[in-house]
Amino acid sequence: MGGNGDPRLRFGNYELDSRSGKLLCDGQPVKIQPQPLRVLAVLAEHPGEIVSREQLRERIWGDATFVEFDQGLNYCIRQVRVALGDHALQPAYIETLPKQGYRFIAPITGNGDTGDSALPAVGDESLDQSFAAPITPPLPKKPRWKILGAAIIVLALAAVGILFGVRRPALPQPAAYTQITSFTDAAAWPTLSPDGRMVAFYRGGRTMFTADQIYVKMLPDGEPVQLTHDPRQKYNLAFSPDGSRIAYTVMENGWHTYTVAALGGDSKLFLPNAAGLSWLDQHHLLFSEFKTGVHLGIVTAREDRSEYREIYFPAEERMMAHYSYPSPDRKWVLLAEMNPQWQPCRLIPFSGGPGRTVGPVGACTSTAWSPDGNWMYFGVAVDGKHHLWRQHFPDGQPEQITSGSTEEDGLAIAPDGRFLITSMSTKQNAVWIHDSSGDRALSTEGYADSTPPRFSTDGKHVYYLLRHDSPESPNELWRADLESGGSEIAIPGVSMREYDISDDEKDVIFTTQTTGQPTQLWLAPLDRSAPPRRIGATGEVQPHFERDGQVLFRLADGNAFYLGKMGRDGSGRAKILPSPILDIFGVSRDRRFVLMGVPGATPSGGESVALPLEGGQARVLSLCEFGCRPMWSPDGRHFYLPVAPPSQKNPAGKTLVIPVPSGETFPPWPVSGVRSEVEALDIPGAQVIPQTNIGPGLGSTYAYVKLTVHANLFRVPLRQ
Numbered sequence: 001m002g003g004n005g006d007p008r009l010r011f012g013n014y015e016l017d018s019r020s021g022k023l024l025c026d027g028q029p030v031k032i033q034p035q036p037l038r039v040l041a042v043l044a045e046h047p048g049e050i051v052s053r054e055q056l057r058e059r060i061w062g063d064a065t066f067v068e069f070d071q072g073l074n075y076c077i078r079q080v081r082v083a084l085g086d087h088a089l090q091p092a093y094i095e096t097l098p099k100q101g102y103r104f105i106a107p108i109t110g111n112g113d114t115g116d117s118a119l120p121a122v123g124d125e126s127l128d129q130s131f132a133a134p135i136t137p138p139l140p141k142k143p144r145w146k147i148l149g150a151a152i153i154v155l156a157l158a159a160v161g162i163l164f165g166v167r168r169p170a171l172p173q174p175a176a177y178t179q180i181t182s183f184t185d186a187a188a189w190p191t192l193s194p195d196g197r198m199v200a201f202y203r204g205g206r207t208m209f210t211a212d213q214i215y216v217k218m219l220p221d222g223e224p225v226q227l228t229h230d231p232r233q234k235y236n237l238a239f240s241p242d243g244s245r246i247a248y249t250v251m252e253n254g255w256h257t258y259t260v261a262a263l264g265g266d267s268k269l270f271l272p273n274a275a276g277l278s279w280l281d282q283h284h285l286l287f288s289e290f291k292t293g294v295h296l297g298i299v300t301a302r303e304d305r306s307e308y309r310e311i312y313f314p315a316e317e318r319m320m321a322h323y324s325y326p327s328p329d330r331k332w333v334l335l336a337e338m339n340p341q342w343q344p345c346r347l348i349p350f351s352g353g354p355g356r357t358v359g360p361v362g363a364c365t366s367t368a369w370s371p372d373g374n375w376m377y378f379g380v381a382v383d384g385k386h387h388l389w390r391q392h393f394p395d396g397q398p399e400q401i402t403s404g405s406t407e408e409d410g411l412a413i414a415p416d417g418r419f420l421i422t423s424m425s426t427k428q429n430a431v432w433i434h435d436s437s438g439d440r441a442l443s444t445e446g447y448a449d450s451t452p453p454r455f456s457t458d459g460k461h462v463y464y465l466l467r468h469d470s471p472e473s474p475n476e477l478w479r480a481d482l483e484s485g486g487s488e489i490a491i492p493g494v495s496m497r498e499y500d501i502s503d504d505e506k507d508v509i510f511t512t513q514t515t516g517q518p519t520q521l522w523l524a525p526l527d528r529s530a531p532p533r534r535i536g537a538t539g540e541v542q543p544h545f546e547r548d549g550q551v552l553f554r555l556a557d558g559n560a561f562y563l564g565k566m567g568r569d570g571s572g573r574a575k576i577l578p579s580p581i582l583d584i585f586g587v588s589r590d591r592r593f594v595l596m597g598v599p600g601a602t603p604s605g606g607e608s609v610a611l612p613l614e615g616g617q618a619r620v621l622s623l624c625e626f627g628c629r630p631m632w633s634p635d636g637r638h639f640y641l642p643v644a645p646p647s648q649k650n651p652a653g654k655t656l657v658i659p660v661p662s663g664e665t666f667p668p669w670p671v672s673g674v675r676s677e678v679e680a681l682d683i684p685g686a687q688v689i690p691q692t693n694i695g696p697g698l699g700s701t702y703a704y705v706k707l708t709v710h711a712n713l714f715r716v717p718l719r720q
Contacts, residue, residue, distance in 0.1 A: 009044045011093065011106040014084065016044055023083060031179040035060070036079035043080075043094060043104040052101035075710050077102065078405045078426040082177075085404070178715040180421065181217065181224060186711035188212075189235075190421045192412040193243040198262065199412065199421055200227075200237050200246050205709030207365070207409060207423075208235040208322075209251060216246075216262060227260050230267055234258075236323065238278040249275040257287065271303070276323045286311075286324050286333070293599040294582065296320035298335060298348075312348045312355070314339070316559040318582070325367050326350065327393075334358070334367035334376055340583075345378050347394075360389050360398040368411040368420070369393075377401075377420065379409045384471045388422060388716070402716065407471075419718055425711030431464045433482070434691070435701040442480055443487070447471050448705050452695040457503050457589075457634045459698035464705075465496060477508065479526075491524055494532060500544045501526075503591075507568075509543040509551055521553060523568055535570030542584040546613060547591035552576075554584050563596065563611070577611070585629050588665055589636030595621070607673065610666070619666070620673035622680075633696040636660060639667050640702075642692045643677040653692030659685040 007019035015024040016037075023030045023037060032040070038060050043051055056073060077094065080086070086093045095103045181187045186205035192198070197219055203226070204212025214228045214237065233251040240247070245259045247270060255275040260267045271277065277287035280300065284307070289299045297313030298321050314321055314337055321337040333348050333355075342363035348355030359367075359378040365386070366379035378389045378398075386407040391398045402408045405426070412421040429448035430441050442453075442462065449465035456463070462480045467473040474495035480487040491508065497519070499510035508526055513519045521536030521543055539556040546552050546565060555564030555573075560580040566573045582597035585608065593610045608630050609618040621630055622641060630641045637660055644654040658667040658680070667683055674680045681688075695703040 008110045009041075010109040011044065011047075011104075012084075015110075016041060030083050031177075032083040033079060033182070036076040036083070039073070039076040040080045040083075043102055044108060047104045047106070047108040050097055050101050050103050055101070074428055075426050075708075079710075081405045082424070176717055177424075178220075180219070180713040180715055183224075183712055184710075186423075186425065186709045187215070187713050188423045188425075188711055189237055189410045190412045190423060190713050191237040191239060191246075192414065192421060193239045193262070194241060194415065195243060196415040198239075198243065199713065200239065200262070201410075201423070201713060202237070205425065205427075205707070205711055209233045210235065214246065214248065214260065225264070227262075227264055228267060230258075236276045241279050241282050247277045247279075249277070255288075255290070271305075278325070280326055280330060286326055288321055288324065293317060293580075294320065296322065298324045298333065300350075309352075311350065311352050315354070316556070317580070318559075318561050319343075323366065325369060327369050328371060328373040332393075334369065336364045336367060342381070345376075345380065347376070359391055360400075365409060366411050368413045370413060371415060371417045375417075377411050377413060379411055379422070384467065384473075384475075388420070401718075417718065419715050421713055421715055423711050424714045425709055427710075428708045430706050430708070431462070431466075431480075431703060432706045433462070433697075433701065433703050434689075435697075436699075441706075442703065443478075446473070449475055450693070450705050450707070451498065452629075452693050452705065453703035454499075454501055454695050455634045455697045455701075455703065456501065456505055459634055459701065461505070462695070462697075462703050463490065463499070463501055464695075464703070465499075477510070490526055491528070491532065494522075494524070498542055502545050507545075509545060511541055511543060521551075521570075523551075535566065535568070536573075540564070544584060544587050544594070545591070546587065546594075552584060552587065552594060554581065563594065576613075586631045589632050589634065590665065593665060595630055619669065620671075621669065622674040629693070631696060632660075633698060635698055636665070638696065640694065640696050641674065641680060643680060643688075644692075653690075655689050655692050655694060656680045657687050657689055658683050 007017055009016040013026050017024065021037065023032050039056060042056060042059055053073060080094060084093045091105065093104060093106045095105045097103060180199065183203065188202045188205060189207045190199050190201045198216055199219060200214060200216045202210055202212045203215045204210050206212065211231055211233060213226050213230065215224045215226050217224045234248050236249045238247045244262055246262055247257050247259050250256050250258050254273055256269060257271045257274040257277045258267045259270040273289055274287040277285055280286055283302050284300060285303065286298065286300050288296050290296055291313055295313060295317040298311045299308060300311055301308040311333065312321060312335065316339060319337055319339040321335050323336040325334045331350050333350055335346050335348065337343050337346060342365055344357040344361055345359040345364035345367050346355050347358045358376060360380050360382050362380040362382035364378055364380045368377040374393055376391045376393050379386065380389055386409055387403055388401040388408050388411065389398050390401055406424045407427065408422045408424050410423045414420065429450060431443040431448045431453055432439055433442050443464070443466060446466045446468040451465050453462050453464040455461070460482055462482065464478055465475050466478045467475055474493060476492065476494060477490040477496055477499060478487055479490045495512060496510040497513055499508055501508055505526060507523060509523050511519050511521055518537060518539040519541050520534055521540040522532045522534050524532035540553045542554045544552045549568055550565050551568060552563065552565050555562045555575060563576045563581050563584065564573060565576055580599065582599060585595035585597065587594050592614060593612055595608060595610055598607055598609055608621045610621055611618045630639065632639055639658045639660055641656045641658065642653065643656050660667055670679065680686055691704050693704065697703065
């Protein structure tokens, strides 16, 4: 589009001014980063035309590698949709055409001349009007009757939402959101000072067990300032009533609360065996405490632990109540708990009792109250997407606050209740392979699950879980052939949580779950010669094949978990051990040993042990302070032991690889197990690789899931 010098493109309520480098909505600036703005400019210059990903790469990214470009473009498209209030499933501006590219579908007015553009491409000082390859002709426009039909469907879906008691009112449009931070990486878990003038947050993409540092920012326009230099795993943030201190939880031989001055200084131990702490007033606290093992519940006490009182402990000893939020009148508490996955939000009386679930049915990770106590707010993952909701106290219906392609987590409500601050993120998980030639991406489309990939026993295939089309797609099992480089769905249309592959690659055992329902256990042939067959429906998790046609799984019985087994038809269910366990990590290559986590010396963790399935004494392998997951390579020749979680110094963490002598199942292990990385490195042949949560292959090959997170803090207005 060229020539009369008008730099503005107008569509809907928006104007894109290429000379000033601004996107406006109803005359007001919309915050959008430069790279997404360049992508929008290129698409808007060619309305109705298909612009391929390759054409965008040549135009904007230049010589960037395929992986850098692929992840960068996905991020930019999401950011453009956020800025425009657009949605990939019902686009008004940017249409995605699978395997073709993108098309700008809104009517355009204006010329958009960019002769003096303020939107430079990488390595260029102007936004060139030409493409290196011709643009594909536009597709025919949809007939009006189809548009009318789509509108009727949308109205029908809205009616269904009302029938099921979930209100979806008019949501605040992303254009009305105000961006607070502008990091190129991530900001998470915001919390506001009591006067609302300062926000504290973690500089990083993880909200729990993060080695990232705490930052503060004066609102509205102060510069972010780093407060801590603490390499330990931590989570939760809370201001003291006077705003002078910030409390956070540290994971180190238990979970303890530390404080740091809001204006900077050294961190100090504030309260041992205390997590997720907040203040009820200047002297009284609300926090989580370990009772026995990993049983984490909510208690209240003064700073010296006097006036101690239990408020709520989950029914099952493996459950953990991590976060608690008192109502303004201190009569109620909202909490988020795990079992071991996040459960729906819970409302309990401050006087004690089991309470009831509130909010939408989904995985609740954060909650908050309005200042007047009339509204409860929730951060919940529903159908694979994490958004914000609210519900009128005490018995209103859940209402969705945010939607769209981004995900929101963390809630900080302003003192006047007129807005909240949350972390808005785009995430892309991809499966990567490391071998003798280096690292490369195995999956470049879709959303890989964080579950570590698995190699076949011959090392030729890699299995992994992937949501192919969107975060709401089924979490299907995929298989990659390393020789041909091709990938395919192993079990189409079945959404899995956990799985194990038989040694002969004939069968897969896997779990499924509907939110709020017990986990189910299924068995399916990988050649699809028969449909999947359910063999359990009472909460079975962490399945693994054993020798002799048996299936191992974690069995829930009463308020604890045990090692259980059954036949492949679901018969012969039994406990293998009389004592409780924490987790099942895997089985040895010869299927003679099962690796488990069992309660240990520290209240927050345990020990990893290897139990001989044919009888005998269990062997202690290591401490499991941060959730270690030891495993063998498919040929049993190497043993892998995670020894350090992700940190600033080692963003991906560390895993030890220890050779196993010929004819043996284990490396030459100390009798008491490995208690530190230093002890493990004393084992002959031990080496360190810079990854955790991996799937071992043969030799030096392994697979892992690489997470890319872009997140910043946003101010979201609230309806009164």
